[in-house]
Amino acid sequence: MQEYLNLMVKCFVVYIVIVIALRLMGKREVGELSVFDIVIYLVMSELLAISITDADESIMKSLVPIFTLAFLQIVISWFLLKSKKARDVFDGKDVILIHNGHINQEAMQKNRYSMDDLMSQIRSKDLCSPDEVAFAVLENNGTLSILAKDKCKVKHPDPLISDGTVNEKALKDLHKDSAWLKRELEKEGIENMSDVFLCLWQKNGFFVIKKEIKSRNTLF
Structure with a gap:
């Protein structure tokens, strides 16, 4: 009887741990999960499965690596948010x-x-x-x-600028360069491309949103 009670307690603790870990790692739809996210979730689920099925092992031996993985995911997600090149490597x-x-x-x-x-x-x-x-x-x-074609309003599906970073690949597809983009944005009254949060090239002109929030050196 004691063995079943221990198993029930472990299941309850594991449930709480999963909820807390996922909340810490942020909200993302299943279809938006990157390869890195999937790997983290698979490893976490395997650790939790081991802690539940192995009655002789303390559940703390699984909780420590799980929260370590959650912290790692948060740090890397923050780094990916700041670096377009890193996002391309991790997310493709x-x-x-x-x-x-x-x-x-x-x-x-x-x-x-x-x-x-x-x-x-x-x-x-x-x-x-x-x-x-x-x-x-x-x-x-x-x-x-x-x-x-009859519903598309843009000349390229990707932003020309995203969070201050110029999309050189999109410009190349359009047979344009950064110098051309800078001149066009200056006509729109924008002097510094790093101040642009989003720039789309639509058929009727540019759609531009400026940054409103300055970068903060925090993880949360």
Whole structure:
């Protein structure tokens, strides 16, 4: 009987620990989890499973590494928030498979994305042909986002500037450079690109949001 009571107590403690750890690590939808997030969750679940099934081991031996992993995830998430290059390494980059009806066959082959998968996704958006697609973007979480030509308002699906960082890849796709972008933003009354929180190039002009919150050297 005592053995079952101990198991019930462990299950209760594990439940509380999971809730606290996930709350500490922040809110993210399942479809938005990065590879790093998934690895952390898998390791945590394995540690908790061991602590529950092994009656002779103290649950504290699992709680210490679990909270260590939670702290590691918080630190790395903060670092990723500050560094675009680090985000590209940990989370990966999105890939444009279709640009204005043109299929990037090299990108499809590199990402092992078949034509059958692509056409299935196109049809799921009530479209019939790649020619109707302005952009088909393979996101870093593995989902395919499709923007129809008749509804797409942007000239590139990615921001030209995100949190003060210029997207050189997007500019290259548009056959533009940072000097051109700086001149265009100056026309909008913006002198420093690092002050831009978000910049999209829409068909009717630029959509720009300036930073309102200064960077803080804190983890929370």
